[in-house]
Amino acid sequence: MPTEKLPTENPERENQTGEQPIQEPNIHQGMNEGFDGLLVIGDPHIEGRQPNFRKDNYPETILNKLEFCLEYCRKHNLQPVCLGDLFDKPRDNPTWMVGRLIDMLSRTPMIGIYGNHDCGDPALNKHDSLSLLIKAGGYRLVSASDFWTGAVGGRRLVVAGSSYRHPIPTEFETRLVPPLKGDGSAPLVLWLTHHDIDFAGYESGRFAAHEITNVDLLINGHIHRRCDPIVAGKTTWINPGNISRRSRSEANKIQTPTAFSVKVIGKKIKVGQVEIPHEPFEVVFHEQAAAAALESSASGFVSGMKELLERRTDSGAGLKEFIDHNIGQFEPDVADQINRLVLEVTEDGDSSKLTSATTTGGAADG
Ligand SMILES: [Mn+2]
Numbered sequence: 001m002p003t004e005k006l007p008t009e010n011p012e013r014e015n016q017t018g019e020q021p022i023q024e025p026n027i028h029q030g031m032n033e034g035f036d037g038l039l040v041i042g043d044p045h046i047e048g049r050q051p052n053f054r055k056d057n058y059p060e061t062i063l064n065k066l067e068f069c070l071e072y073c074r075k076h077n078l079q080p081v082c083l084g085d086l087f088d089k090p091r092d093n094p095t096w097m098v099g100r101l102i103d104m105l106s107r108t109p110m111i112g113i114y115g116n117h118d119c120g121d122p123a124l125n126k127h128d129s130l131s132l133l134i135k136a137g138g139y140r141l142v143s144a145s146d147f148w149t150g151a152v153g154g155r156r157l158v159v160a161g162s163s164y165r166h167p168i169p170t171e172f173e174t175r176l177v178p179p180l181k182g183d184g185s186a187p188l189v190l191w192l193t194h195h196d197i198d199f200a201g202y203e204s205g206r207f208a209a210h211e212i213t214n215v216d217l218l219i220n221g222h223i224h225r226r227c228d229p230i231v232a233g234k235t236t237w238i239n240p241g242n243i244s245r246r247s248r249s250e251a252n253k254i255q256t257p258t259a260f261s262v263k264v265i266g267k268k269i270k271v272g273q274v275e276i277p278h279e280p281f282e283v284v285f286h287e288q289a290a291a292a293a294l295e296s297s298a299s300g301f302v303s304g305m306k307e308l309l310e311r312r313t314d315s316g317a318g319l320k321e322f323i324d325h326n327i328g329q330f331e332p333d334v335a336d337q338i339n340r341l342v343l344e345v346t347e348d349g350d351s352s353k354l355t356s357a358t359t360t361g362g363a364a365d366g
Contacts, residue, residue: 032150036077037263043242047088052247053286070108083221084115084194093129105138111148113163115194153264156180161192171213191218199227209237243276248285
């Protein structure tokens with residue numbers, strides 16, 4: 001796999017649709033002719049800490065889920081594709097974890113886009129952990145001008161995409177795609193996105209689905225729950241959700257961690273579901289007891305805090321929830337002091353993460 005260069009485009013300038021210069025495509029097709037399909041993996045959010053109220057060893061669990069996907073790809077001859085947010089924290093990830101990923105991906109390299117959690121600045125750069133995987137040849141970014149293509153099911157298949165903050169186009173120019181020997185028909189085109197798309201039931205939707213000329217299927221990451229597909233002209237928009245449950249939410253009680261397979265059958269794209277091995281919800285998450293109990297006295301507050309200490313989470317999730325529920329009983333200046341202390345102990349020094357978590361909302365990052 002060739003060494004990947006990091007994107008240098010200014011996403012703001014790219015937003016001016018129609019004004020971007022036509023770039024010569026950078027196509028990698030060397031070893032792509034033998035795949036039977038793709039396996040599309042949503043938002044792994046690999047990290048070295050426990051998210052929210054999870055009580056398992058999350059770093060190991062999520063690496064095992066990714067390894068399951070890669071193993072599945074080897075067994076079924078599929079190319080793994082990531083929808084962005086491979087990492088939860090863009091930077092300062094544990095070295096052992098990045099090393100393990102380099103090992104895993106050297107055996108089975110992935111292609112994909114980057115999400116809001118992969119980059120500390122608006123665009124991915126050399127400070128972000130994902131850039132190491134790219135340099136190591138384990139992860140190849142696809143974009144509008146640098147797409148992946150291979151022969152799948154006797155058809156030319158293209159995977160291109162729009163990383164976080166990159167515009168979703170209205171057209172893909174298929175004349176840039178080399179034809180397949182013995183098949184004169186137009187290529188099948190898959191577009192990856194990591195955007196707040198206006199799927200039914202997703203309250204933070206900002207981008208309406210639309211037909212993209214020459215694109216058959218758009219697959220979106222970022223929104224962690226599965227959404228009903230939208231058919232927009234000849235382009236179908238789908239949202240598989242992510243492969244792990246990161247928060248103790250009602251939505252996650254019914255969500256089954258799933259990756260989506262993409263195959264070509266009878267000259268058409270066929271999407272299937274691959275369930276990721278997972279434990280029951282109750283086994284994965286701490287029960288709600290401590291945070292839900294509304295304590296009315298200061299001593300109750302203290303004993304509640306004690307219980308929280310015993311089941312502490314890395315992210316301070318339980319603490320924040322507990323304080324929110326109980327802060328009302330204190331005088332404003334005391335409440336203010338408590339809030340300030342909470343912020344101090346839960347602050348992970350990564351303000352970009354705080355911003356992205358706020359702007360994308362709990363729905364996307366659930
Ligand atoms: Mn995400």
